[in-house]
Amino acid sequence: MLLTTLYIIGITAEAMTGALAAGRRHMDWFGVMLVASATAIGGGTVRDILLGHYPLGWVANPQYLAITCLAGLLTTLIAPLVVRFHKVFVLLDSLGLIVFSIIGCRIAMDMGLSPLICVVAAVVTGVFGGLLRDLICRRQPLVLHKELYASVSFFAGCMYYGLLHFGLEETLVTISTLVVGFILRMAAVKFSWRLPVFRIEETESEGDSQKKLEHNA
Amino acid sequence: MLLTTLYIIGITAEAMTGALAAGRRHMDWFGVMLVASATAIGGGTVRDILLGHYPLGWVANPQYLAITCLAGLLTTLIAPLVVRFHKVFVLLDSLGLIVFSIIGCRIAMDMGLSPLICVVAAVVTGVFGGLLRDLICRRQPLVLHKELYASVSFFAGCMYYGLLHFGLEETLVTISTLVVGFILRMAAVKFSWRLPVFRIEETESEGDSQKKLEHNA
Amino acid sequence: MLLTTLYIIGITAEAMTGALAAGRRHMDWFGVMLVASATAIGGGTVRDILLGHYPLGWVANPQYLAITCLAGLLTTLIAPLVVRFHKVFVLLDSLGLIVFSIIGCRIAMDMGLSPLICVVAAVVTGVFGGLLRDLICRRQPLVLHKELYASVSFFAGCMYYGLLHFGLEETLVTISTLVVGFILRMAAVKFSWRLPVFRIEETESEGDSQKKLEHNA
Numbered sequence: 001m002l003l004t005t006l007y008i009i010g011i012t013a014e015a016m017t018g019a020l021a022a023g024r025r026h027m028d029w030f031g032v033m034l035v036a037s038a039t040a041i042g043g044g045t046v047r048d049i050l051l052g053h054y055p056l057g058w059v060a061n062p063q064y065l066a067i068t069c070l071a072g073l074l075t076t077l078i079a080p081l082v083v084r085f086h087k088v089f090v091l092l093d094s095l096g097l098i099v100f101s102i103i104g105c106r107i108a109m110d111m112g113l114s115p116l117i118c119v120v121a122a123v124v125t126g127v128f129g130g131l132l133r134d135l136i137c138r139r140q141p142l143v144l145h146k147e148l149y150a151s152v153s154f155f156a157g158c159m160y161y162g163l164l165h166f167g168l169e170e171t172l173v174t175i176s177t178l179v180v181g182f183i184l185r186m187a188a189v190k191f192s193w194r195l196p197v198f199r200i201e202e203t204e205s206e207g208d209s210q211k212k213l214e215h216n217a
Numbered sequence: 218m219l220l221t222t223l224y225i226i227g228i229t230a231e232a233m234t235g236a237l238a239a240g241r242r243h244m245d246w247f248g249v250m251l252v253a254s255a256t257a258i259g260g261g262t263v264r265d266i267l268l269g270h271y272p273l274g275w276v277a278n279p280q281y282l283a284i285t286c287l288a289g290l291l292t293t294l295i296a297p298l299v300v301r302f303h304k305v306f307v308l309l310d311s312l313g314l315i316v317f318s319i320i321g322c323r324i325a326m327d328m329g330l331s332p333l334i335c336v337v338a339a340v341v342t343g344v345f346g347g348l349l350r351d352l353i354c355r356r357q358p359l360v361l362h363k364e365l366y367a368s369v370s371f372f373a374g375c376m377y378y379g380l381l382h383f384g385l386e387e388t389l390v391t392i393s394t395l396v397v398g399f400i401l402r403m404a405a406v407k408f409s410w411r412l413p414v415f416r417i418e419e420t421e422s423e424g425d426s427q428k429k430l431e432h433n434a
Numbered sequence: 435m436l437l438t439t440l441y442i443i444g445i446t447a448e449a450m451t452g453a454l455a456a457g458r459r460h461m462d463w464f465g466v467m468l469v470a471s472a473t474a475i476g477g478g479t480v481r482d483i484l485l486g487h488y489p490l491g492w493v494a495n496p497q498y499l500a501i502t503c504l505a506g507l508l509t510t511l512i513a514p515l516v517v518r519f520h521k522v523f524v525l526l527d528s529l530g531l532i533v534f535s536i537i538g539c540r541i542a543m544d545m546g547l548s549p550l551i552c553v554v555a556a557v558v559t560g561v562f563g564g565l566l567r568d569l570i571c572r573r574q575p576l577v578l579h580k581e582l583y584a585s586v587s588f589f590a591g592c593m594y595y596g597l598l599h600f601g602l603e604e605t606l607v608t609i610s611t612l613v614v615g616f617i618l619r620m621a622a623v624k625f626s627w628r629l630p631v632f633r634i635e636e637t638e639s640e641g642d643s644q645k646k647l648e649h650n651a
Binding site: 019020022023024025026027028029030031032034035045049054055056059062065066075076079135136138 | 266267268269330331333334337348352355357358360361362367368411412413414415416417
């Protein structure tokens with residue numbers, strides 16, 4: 001019950017931020033609905049396809065797809081409001097990230113998959129929506145460059161899996177993962193924590209060898 | 218029978234326009250065949266993967282894949298002709314769009330899915346081929362910006378589903394959807410009908426908040 | 435046994451070249467692991483999704499995913515070494531290409547699919563990893579423009595399928611495909627063999643018609 005409520009809040013918030021990205025690319029209403037839905041439910045879709053977990057969530061429950069499309073269209077009306085209250089969205093989005101991660105981990109566990117795959121399912125659910133949004137909008141995928149986003153998802157997946165594995169009661173595990181994950185994410189935003197960056201500067205000759213190398217790969 | 222014939226005409230026409238896009242990116246023959254096939258049968262492939270509808274159409278009927286590859290290669294020989302007679306292609310492509318939408322809707326109905334998902338299946342079948350083409354060729358995805366394309370697909374899906382639902386005879390429903398959808402699409406091209414565009418102009422400060430917002434999403 | 439060993443060498447080499455591409459885009463560790471994994475096991479993943487061949491290889495054997503993530507992170511430490519010994523990587527990558535193609539063809543054959551689809555499975559396994567890498571890193575997809583890469587994969591698939599079909603012993607077929615494919619690939623690199631390129635130069639009026647045409651497609 002709690003997870004479902006939080007999930008609906010999460011996909012609504014993500015759909016609205018997806019719609020903003022579409023608006024910055026001057027897309028029409030169809031584009032807005034597509035990007036909104038890809039951002040909000042794309043992560044779960046990719047996870048289910050990778051795990052062979054059919055039917056997909058939104059195929060079984062089309063109301064989720066309806067929510068993301070409507071939230072996207074609504075955003076075209078109230079964009080200035082969304083931009084002004086962006087702090088609320090950061091909160092909702094962070095909550096959504098943890099909820100998505102928990103749900104992804106849970107589904108993989110219910111399928112009896114190995115620990116690594118359960119955590120990967122958490123990260124894919126949390127992260128691939130934003131990745132799809134940036135691919136469709138042809139932008140630098142933010143999630144690959146900035147802040148602890150995937151890492152928070154990874155941590156939430158590990159914590160949820162570990163605590164359940166050690167026999168704690170499920171509601172307790174869910175709530176503690178939500179609280180700790182949310183605090184961690186907020187701290188990462190506040191203090192701009194980020195992963196180390198791998199940076200290859202191209203000198204002329206190095207660039208050449210790299211090009212050759214990747215070319216042949 | 219009618220649908221199969223029209224389907225083959227449709228994928229041939231779309232493969233040829235896909236090959237043109239590849240040629241503008243100076244791709245080699247493999248790239249031409251890949252983009253041609255993605256344009257022509259990518260929409261149906263994405264639909265089947267989303268619905269878990271296996272085996273995919275072209276895996277069960279490899280001749281469709283052979284047709285799109287050959288049509289792509291043929292285009293490299295007769296490109297000037299294709300460009301000159303582009304009005305014929307606009308007609309064939311519009312026909313293809315309606316045929317694809319009907320087939321997509323039909324498959325989802327046969328799987329017993331809900332009305333919304335049947336219409337979504339129609340739109341995905343009609344639209345995602347062009348979206349894949351533009352992603353591979355790294356272009357602005359036209360279908361998210363211009364004219365009534367997805368909307369015509371949406372309309373055709375709704376009409377087909379609705380008329381069948383109200384008990385009309387199938388051949389009659391198919392033909393009327395084809396005729397009405399085709400006329401609608403032609404009118405949309407002729408009169409440049411299009412969906413409203415959602416346009417966020419970036420002022421400096423707004424741009425910043427949006428960036429923050431999407432960053433955190 | 436032989437194939438498994440070569441497969442592990444192949445995904446390690448491809449993961450490292452994927453990580454280099456991520457480094458040139460200044461991605462963080464998560465981005466490095468994502469691009470490394472997509473490059474190394476993305477081709478097999480796309481193949482399995484297209485064929486409906488579940489569970490995916492790395493879901494059933496998570497150690498392969500662990501290998502690609504670790505190889506990616508390792509590359510951030512020894513990047514100059516990787517760049518210097520790029521000739522070794524070209525060898526390993528060429529070996530990997532043939533191994534991937536053989537495995538892809540084998541899986542499709544075990545599923546009882548038609549010859550064309552078996553060869554397509556070989557090419558998808560060999561080529562789509564690099565295509566995904568270039569899409570995520572937003573680069574011109576090299577595999578669509580340069581050298582015989584997909585063609586070598588196609589040839590290896592045909593040879594493997596054909597020899598098995600004519601009743602030769604499996605180990606013998608595997609080894610001869612490996613040797614011949616590897617030599618062919620090395621020759622293609624050495625002599626810069628490539629497929630013909632389809633090049634449409636945009637004159638003003640032609641560009642317009644093409645735009646109209648693709649627009650409507």
